[in-house]
Amino acid sequence: MRAVRAVVTTGPGSVEVRDMPAPPRSDRAVVRVDQAGICGTDLKILAGSIPVEYPRVMGHEMVGEVVHGAPGGDIPAGSRVLINPATFCGRCDLCRRDLRHLCAAGGLLGRDVDGVFSEEIEIDEVFLHVIPAAVSRDAAAVLQVLATVVHAQRTVSVFPDETAAVIGLGVAGQLHAQLLASRGANVIGVTRSRWKRELAAGLGAGRTTTPDEAAEIVAEATGGRGADLVVESVGTEATLARAIELAAPAGHVLAFGTVTDGTGELPYYQLYFKELTVHSPRAAGPADYDAAIALTAGGRLHLEPLVTARFRLDDAAAAFAAVGGDNLKVVLDLSPAGQGAHA
Numbered sequence: 001m002r003a004v005r006a007v008v009t010t011g012p013g014s015v016e017v018r019d020m021p022a023p024p025r026s027d028r029a030v031v032r033v034d035q036a037g038i039c040g041t042d043l044k045i046l047a048g049s050i051p052v053e054y055p056r057v058m059g060h061e062m063v064g065e066v067v068h069g070a071p072g073g074d075i076p077a078g079s080r081v082l083i084n085p086a087t088f089c090g091r092c093d094l095c096r097r098d099l100r101h102l103c104a105a106g107g108l109l110g111r112d113v114d115g116v117f118s119e120e121i122e123i124d125e126v127f128l129h130v131i132p133a134a135v136s137r138d139a140a141a142v143l144q145v146l147a148t149v150v151h152a153q154r155t156v157s158v159f160p161d162e163t164a165a166v167i168g169l170g171v172a173g174q175l176h177a178q179l180l181a182s183r184g185a186n187v188i189g190v191t192r193s194r195w196k197r198e199l200a201a202g203l204g205a206g207r208t209t210t211p212d213e214a215a216e217i218v219a220e221a222t223g224g225r226g227a228d229l230v231v232e233s234v235g236t237e238a239t240l241a242r243a244i245e246l247a248a249p250a251g252h253v254l255a256f257g258t259v260t261d262g263t264g265e266l267p268y269y270q271l272y273f274k275e276l277t278v279h280s281p282r283a284a285g286p287a288d289y290d291a292a293i294a295l296t297a298g299g300r301l302h303l304e305p306l307v308t309a310r311f312r313l314d315d316a317a318a319a320f321a322a323v324g325g326d327n328l329k330v331v332l333d334l335s336p337a338g339q340g341a342h343a
Helices: 040-047 143-153 171-182 194-202 211-222 237-246 268-273 286-297 313-322
Strands: 003-011 014-021 029-038 061-068 080-083 120-123 128-130 163-167 186-190 207-209 227-232 247-255 277-279 307-312 329-333
Touching: 003 313, 014 313, 029 080, 040 313, 061 120, 061 143, 080 143, 128 286, 143 171, 143 286, 163 171, 163 211, 163 237, 171 186, 171 194, 171 227, 186 194, 186 211, 194 207, 207 211, 211 237, 227 237, 237 247, 237 268, 307 313, 313 329
Parallel strands: 163 186, 163 227, 186 207, 227 247, 247 277, 307 329
Antiparallel strands: 003 014, 029 061, 029 120, 029 329, 061 080, 080 128
């Protein structure tokens, strides 16, 4: 039986590359994985803080080439594609209301079912999105994250010259800042990292600042009123509290980072006193992936600078260790050329 290599976690803190049965040529599409991004969810799965059934093939961000098209399908072999990793049933009330990303029977590749850190995967064609040649390879590696950012920003209205602060300038925060700037907002990027502030400034943020000076800079930019929109893109109770504090009365807070616990010390009174609206988006839908691809192909956004490290599949453990710190997007490179890739 033909085998493919895959990155598998066998328990908390344990990751290995092992041979797995290759996908059969069936009524589903088979995709040869070219590159796969590592995100915070993968780190939590590896650490055991997100429970999974072991052993589990990890990963949910990928770009690849269709090597076996679904019989009677619309995406032929040879197409470059990305995968929407949020599975759905297609039959429930939420799916019928075009809210498939919220499907109660759905799940996430690499968490609820085997994922994409594999040389080949089998998937229903409905989860595939074709990437045109105009999108560079580095940019394609960030499209899955961009789709979630697009989905999140669909929940807020941003008018030209309004002030939007983005707290946290990791991959998602950088994308939020770029997309908000492209929508006409005056963007203030907030992070302790100097090089991330410099990157955001080069990609469209009008101002950048440290968290300690954020209140002063936002007040200066808005005549003391506060930001019309604040995007929290870190995922801690402290940064969500800061977002509430920076928002103007009647403003909006976009809680993009996933906060799973805390002390319960959010400034709840400010939520009431300022009459704030808090948005809590989740995942992305098919239309968000198509929009992300179109924005990138049209040159509206620049994703290439966000890919800062590439590792071979065999070096998966080192790739996980490289996430964070001085890196933005860390990518597992499964291409023949990438088998010589290093950070």
